[in-house]
Amino acid sequence: MLRGIDLDVAEGEIVSVLGANGVGKTTTLRAISGIIPGWTGSIEFEGHRFTNEVPEKRAARGIGHVPEGRGILTSLTVGQNLELGTTLRTDSSKEIQRDHDRLLDLFNPLAGRLNEPASQLSGGQQQMLAVARALIARPRLMMIDELSFGLAPLLVDELFGLIRELRNEGTTFLLVEQHAGAVAISDRVYVVSGGRTIIESAADQLDTASLVRSYLGDAAADSQVSTANNTSTNKQGDQI
Known part of the structure; x- marks a missing residue:
């Protein structure tokens, strides 16, 4: 359950939401995309405030969502x-084909497997x-739940x-992750705990102890800080 999630994503940013299992990260994305209804609070996208819009309408407004567990249809082919x-595309088939070819250049392992069932792909290829599949819809906001899982x-x-x-190239991203490596590619980071x-921090200013504390608790964070301090002291001694 969400009790106080407050986040902003500016156009052109990569924003990551980090936290341990069960703290509300997946629920946040599902609420934004409309998979689950919100009881209170508000979600605003490009000046439009959502109320009870169904996921299809939100997707048509430009919100893409790669759900936890990938969500591909394994009984269908890759193509x-x-x-x-x-x-949801309303532009020309030529534009769609251009995007199709571009994505196959980016995700090259898929290029030779368009006629194969998606069930035959490896986990990474399914991801x-x-x-x-989400990008070919040309979302303005791309949300990905646990890309690294x-x-x-x-x-x-x-x-x-x-x-x-x-x-x-112009896509805005909201990533939900447990993998702290997401910080390295992010502009800003939110850490969620208990809903x-x-x-909230710029990615390059995120405090490691606070991040560890949000995952493992105060004792683990204090241990990490102590270890870091000891390492620093040792390094200084080596230099002397």
């Missing part, structure tokens, strides 16, 4: 999954497909790099 992402570290780094590249926003 059919991508085609589903174009259902790529989920992101590509279950993936090898090298693949996570590759996907984070693609997100930074896509941001540079509330407890930290």
Whole structure:
């Protein structure tokens, strides 16, 4: 349950929402995309305040959502999954094809597998497909829930790099993550605990002890700080 989530995402930013399991991160994205109704509070996007709009209308306004667990249809082919992402497009087939080709350049492992069932993809490839399917709809805000879940570290780094590249091309991102590596590609970071926003910080100013405390509690944070101080002291001694 959300008790006090307060966050802003400016156009052209990558914003990450971090926190442990069960603190309200996924619920936040579901509330924004309309999968679950909000009882109180408000959600505003490009000057429009949502009330009870269904997810389809929110998607049509430009909100893309890659849900936890990827949400691709494994009984369909890779190509059919991508085609589903174009259902809200109203521009020309030429423009859609251009975006289709561009995404296959970015997510190259999918390019030769368009006619294969999505169930035959690896976990990382399924994650790529989920992101590509959302992007082909041309969202102005792209929300991704746990991009790194279950993936090898090298693949996570590759996907984070693609997100930074896509941001540079004009897509705004709101990432929900447990993986602290998201901080490195983010402009700003929110930390959530107990259904509330407890930290808001520029990514390059995020305090490590506060981040650890939000995940593991005060004792763990104090231990981390103590370790860091000891390491610093040792380094100074080595230099002397």
